[in-house]
Amino acid sequence: MQQKWLFALFLFSWTIGFAQNDSIVKFDDSSRQPVAVSQEEIDAYLTDSAFDYEVVQQEEIGWWNDITNWFYNVLIQFFEWLFGVESAVGYLAIFLRILPYILLAIFLYLIIRFFLKVNVRSLIHNEKNPNTVVLSEEERIIKTEDIQQLIKNALAENNYRLAIRYYYLFILKLLSERELIDWQRQKTNDDYSNELSNSPLKDHFNKATWLYDYIWYGEFNIDQEHYTKAETVFASLKKSILGNA
Known part of the structure; x- marks a missing residue:
């Protein structure tokens, strides 16, 4: 029994000593050498697009773009319902994009014709027709x-x-x-x-x-x-x- 207590005391002392030795901080005392960077490497870094972090501010979308986008979406939904297609592509997509501008031009033309009652074509080209009664x-x-x-x-x-x-x-x-x-x-x-x-x-x-x-x-x-x-x-x-x- 006495031998067991001596063995336990020896094991406990050995564990504490090992823990103390393990907690000692070791510092790197090797000599340090500065890393040299050439001007070519700096220039290559500055011209590398992967390291270009310039923030480009996005332009604000105006009310006219909101209207045309809304109208375009309505037309897309209409053609999807009419033809049973999921999305407009190719020439149809291009046509739908410019359609609001075409309709606006026609509307303005009709307004001018209705209120002014003038010969729009002759007014634009400034042509003189001897048969025209001004x-x-x-x-x-x-x-x-x-x-x-x-x-x-x-x-x-x-x-x-x-x-x-x-x-x-x-x-x-x-x-x-x-x-x-x-x-x-x-x-x-x-x-x-x-x-x-x-x-x-x-x-x-x-x-x-x-x-x-x-x-x-x-x-x-x-x-x-x-x-x-x-x-x-x-x-x-x-x-x-x-x-x-």
């Missing part, structure tokens, strides 16, 4: 010219589009002479239509106005056959005006 001449033609003779002259030259122009001015002259409208140079054809609201001539006048706008302002060059059809509408309106006197 807006400043309307008053002179209506008040001083023999419009029926102007119509005959235009027909003799096969200028049916110009004949329609004169015929419409002749209609305005008849309406003004019979005090059915108050003709003023600054007024529009819509103003005259409103002045005829209580007259049975309004529907006939609106139809003639539509033909005039389509042929004259739309630069639609008509032939004799088309002129004859349009002339029937104007002649019927003329007869109604004279019969309304």
